[in-house]
């Protein structure tokens with residue numbers, strides 16, 4: 180089973196030398212044959228690439244400043260998009276797992292699962308559903324159903340990855356639970372294709388549930404609040420204190436989706452910093468949750484920076500894969 | 509090697525040595541392979557751990573982290589001797605933040621104590637290995653432990669927000685924290701399940717999960733193994749995800765009956781323990797009704813549903829005390845651990861009994877059926893080398909079958925030394941080299957828990973025969 184190939188060129192200004200691997204072997208060869216590749220089509224939150232605040236980092240003064248961007252596709256040999264890798268490889272309703280190639284759109288996958296009464300409970304908005312799951316995993320964005328649905332890490336049980344040297348490797352197993360060595364697949368989730376390219380995944384799936392009935396707000400950077408409308412107003416006030424150009428920034432960065440009467444969802448937002456005084460969640464009984472968002476290397480903790488540098492040097496010593504991401508120039 | 513210089517770092521009462529002490533630390537609950545440490549240290553803080561690790565790095569002495577030593581794959585066995593870093597005295601809760609639903613604790617604390625500390629406030633630490641009264645938070649992180657409630661609540665990694673750890677050179681790293689990990693590479697995901705090979709985790713922020721408001725527990729008896737395994741598949745197929753779905757066979761029933769005077773229907777060959785929970789009592793009751801329908805359609809003999817907390821504890825007894833009760837039947841037990849797709853359970857269990865019979869060893873099964881996570885328990889006498897060999901061979905045959913059926917070498921007990929040689933059955937040389945790359949991010953040498961997880965590590969092969977001891 181495979182889906183119609185939807186070629187969406189997202190960056191008209193960069194539209195040259197797009198590469199569409201038709202198989203995982205193709206992808207492996209493309210990676211072997213190039214020295215600098217941009218990978219993936221899902222960019223709105225990427226470091227230095229989005230209008231919506233992603234190109235801000237925190238300067239020493241504590242203010243947000245615009246940062247340098249990654250090399251554009253012109254500086255890379257090509258831009259790999261996974262769209263054609265969109266086959267369903269294996270589906271076992273009895274075991275509640277599905278294996279798909281990484282270019283399948285989340286929307287197509289969820290439609291496919293719907294017929295059998297299953298879903299992937301990653302609650303992205305409509306626009307993001309149009310992205311392929313490889314890109315979504317590479318970005319590991321927060322989503323409105325985070326508190327219940329968890330992150331991609333909670334659903335991926337096995338992955339095939341094309342490493343920077345073109346080698347195709349497998350991590351994990353087609354079962355819901357496995358402790359079998361070092362979980363490379365967890366390292367790839369949220370790594371923005373800087374360590375390897377996700378080419379195929381096996382996902383746990385769950386029986387479809389009814390829509391959620393509690394309020395939730397997901398912030399881009401790392402925190403999910405369960406809140407109410409009062410709390411939301413308070414949160415907006417709080418968010419403004421982080422931006423230089425409040426109105427412009429907040430307008431760009433925040434999009435609200437009112438899913439139903441009680442469910443408020445904020446899926447795009449502003450930079451939010453761990454080091455700032457936390458939002459007074461006690462006031463409304465909010466619950467802090469963790470997640471990912473936008474950051475550049477200097478914004479990470481010392482431990483993280485050290486480990487990230489070491490990881491990049493081991494997995495992609497020539498900085499072939501998505502140079503510029505996380506500030507690896 | 510002069511270990512007395514460790515006294516510059518720790519008090520004398522924090523350093524154990526001598527034959528008796530090292531015998532107590534030469535294996536974990538996987539008793540087949542043994543190797544004695546030279547010294548056991550009992551640090552109390554992260555700084556002390558860091559100082560010990562720096563000492564080991566400077567002196568080129570191997571070291572191995574150890575929690576309660578309940579691991580079942582030899583993870584805490586000091587394969588090349590050296591220093592065992594026991595977290596026994598690092599057992600304090602450092603902060604409880606109910607509002608943000610998290611808690612900071614040292615990693616030597618027993619799993620159960622985390623829940624005990626917040627139970628009255630309506631929370632718990634969800635990972636619940638059956639060893640939870642003794643196994644430690646650090647050991648749970650090391651093995652990414654699961655438990656009967658994994659089916660609904662997930663394994664350890666899903667409940668860890670951040671850790672403080674000491675890397676193999678003695679440097680202190682902080683990964684994630686109260687708010688969990690930010691963006692970037694998921695090192696926390698790598699550390700959970702890395703079996704102490706990436707460093708010593710000294711403190712961890714754990715998530716607190718609200719206790720469900722409604723819980724219903726049933727113990728269901730079946731006339732055949734097959735009818736029970738088919739029920740498991742049937743329940744999952746209805747879309748109900750019970751909080752727990754555990755299976756025990758006649759061998760376990762006999763052991764528990766003997767030890768605790770429990771009774772079961774005489775024709776019963778298998779039991780399923782099913783628990784449904786949630787915040788809405790009506791929904792939970794409906795789920796249990798749906799479970800009952802599937803059980804009845806598969807010809808169950810009896811369904812006991814707990815009507816209060818005391819009865820619930822009684823029903824759980826057969827699951828929780830099952831392995832302990834086996835200990836009364838034979839001098840040694842090896843509990844294997846493999847995973848298969850749930851739909852393959854009936855076929856797989858038939859195979860387990862055939863293998864045990866062919867190898868002339870006793871076997872009983874008690875396992876997380878809902879996850880497809882098998883635990884055949886072989887009971888034998890580990891003073892007899894021939895029995896030990898047969899147990900090892902039978903275990904390997906079973907794990908090979910798990911892989912053949914599309915499963916995994918381990919669901920929760922890890923690779924340790926027990927399953928290193930089985931890894932190539934599941935992974936290609938390129939896959940294993942990529943795993944070795946992950947390890948190198950933290951650990952480039954042979955000092956931090958050497959000779960574990962990855963097969964064919966240089967300098968380990970010659971030690972293998974030495975580990976394979978016979979109990980004395």
Ligand SMILES: Cc1cc2nc3c(=O)[nH]c(=O)nc-3n(C[C@H](O)[C@H](O)[C@H](O)COP(=O)(O)OP(=O)(O)OC[C@H]3O[C@@H](n4cnc5c(N)ncnc54)[C@H](O)[C@@H]3O)c2cc1C
Nearest residue numbers: 575576577578579583638639644646647650654704709920
């Ligand atoms: C009766 C019984 C029932 C069991 N039931 C279950 C079950 O239901 N589910 C399950 O998953 N397991 C189960 N186990 C296995 C075992 O209890 C778990 O693997 C547990 O997590 C081990 O914890 P421990 O403190 O005993 O760790 P240990 O055995 O001491 O160590 C386990 C591993 O973790 C490493 N480690 C320990 N502490 C640290 C630290 N601070 N930092 C870094 N690494 C560390 C060690 O080096 C070793 O590799 C059971 C075992 C027994 C004996």
